[in-house]
Amino acid sequence: MTNWQGEIQSWLTEHKYEIVRLLQRFVQEASVQRDEKYVQAIVIEKLRQLQLTIDIWEPDIKELRKNEAFVSTRTNFQDSPNVVGTLKGRGGGKSILLNGHIDVVPAGDLAHWRDEPYSGMVRDGNVYGRGSTDMKGGNVALLFAIQALQELGILLKGDVIFQSVIEEESGGAGTLACVLRGYKADGAIIPEPTSMKIFSKQQGSMWFRLTIHGRSAHGGTRYEGVSAIEKAMLLIEHLQQLEKNRNARIVDPLYKNTPIPVPINIGTIKGGSWPSSVADEVIIEGRIGVAPHEKMKDVKEEVEEWLKKISVQDSWFDFHPVDLEWFGAHWLPNELDTQHPLISSLSQSYERAMGHPPTIEASPWGTDGGILSQVGKIPTVVFGPGVTEVAHFPNEYISIESVIKATEIIALTIIDWCEIAD
DSSP states (O other): HHHHHHHHHOOOOHHHHHHHHHHHHHHHHBBTTOOOOOHHHHHHHHHTTTOOEEEEEEOOOHTTSSTTTOOOSSOOOTTOEEEEEOOOOOOOOOOOEEEEOBBOOOOGGGGSSSSSSOOOETTEEEEESSSSIIHHHHHHHHHHHHHHHHHTTTBBBBOEEEESSSSSTTTTTHHHHHTTOOOSSSSSEEEEOOOOOOOEEOOOOEEEEEEOOOOOOBBGGGSBBOOOHHHHHHHHHHHHHHHHHHHOOOOOOGGGOOOSSSOOOEEEEESSTTBBOOOOOOEEEEEEOOOOTTTTHHHHEEEEEEEGGEEEEEETHSSSSOOOEEEEEEEEEEEEEEESHHHHHHHHHHHHHHSSOOOOOESSSSSSIIIIISSOOOOOEEOOOOOGGGGTTTTTTEEEHHHHHHHHHHHHHHHHEEEEEE
């Protein structure tokens, strides 16, 4: 591997403008969900340049619904294609799957953006725009790692499978479609924005909806009613205690730098119908983290049992229990032993490129890694350029240097994992 490192570095230096330009083109296509086809057309154009075997299809929602891992609010995936490119090896080596999602979250309030959200502006060594860090920069690193190996004449034993998938931001339907289509490998890398850390574990998560019941009355005689808002305040405190209990059980050293490994987040609250009326209903929606070692069903049961215990504090809930609904998106957790050969290969490549060992941690958020590992049975690690903290934020950006370094590390890992053919 060492013999090729200098040549890869020189190649990346020569192709820096090309790398930045493709990233800009990706960012300039606002690939929010249901509008991914235009950026996927650019991906297809690139894969054709690389002369990979290309597979393009719109996932079949009827088939996806048969799998319990499937979640989506969509009724079809028209104009939202998955794109896969395969570089066949000469045989005898391990295969690697390079998976990146192409969908992005909406830009949000434009007043918070310094530049137009899809500008792809280059400034101070960064590329700015929605999706630059989450995770189009990572996708570009994957593509140029493959291109570098090709143009340097490095032939591999194992196959390299590149996936540009849809719907990660809503639970991973695109990656699930790839697994169900038969794409498997001996290992997988997902270049989410890890700030160049290696995430061997990722938490999962689920969305929940709670309905709290009260009794309406006139605001002038509010003592004749029961405020669902006040009951909701009590319930939120009850959930905060559950969060403390769950996190107290996590002693995994990979979470030592994460203040709350598996948070319970309250995202929306809706309640009441009139300022002069006592609110008779409040609806709370939120997200609960699932630890890498946990099963979704076990976490659901724990939440259900905990909600019943609130009646100890307030007997109102004995006769008016909280309604719990699991809805919307979920992400399966993933864990890979830090001694796994894929982690070792990636770590060695990182140290060669960076001059020091990598930081290995557990991810504070979910990825498609859970689908690859749990449904596809593929050992999966998450590693990529981009700043974790600016994903989904206004003025999102990614360092050009981090994209180039990640490209080098991924290229070295591919060589080590797939092996050079004679």
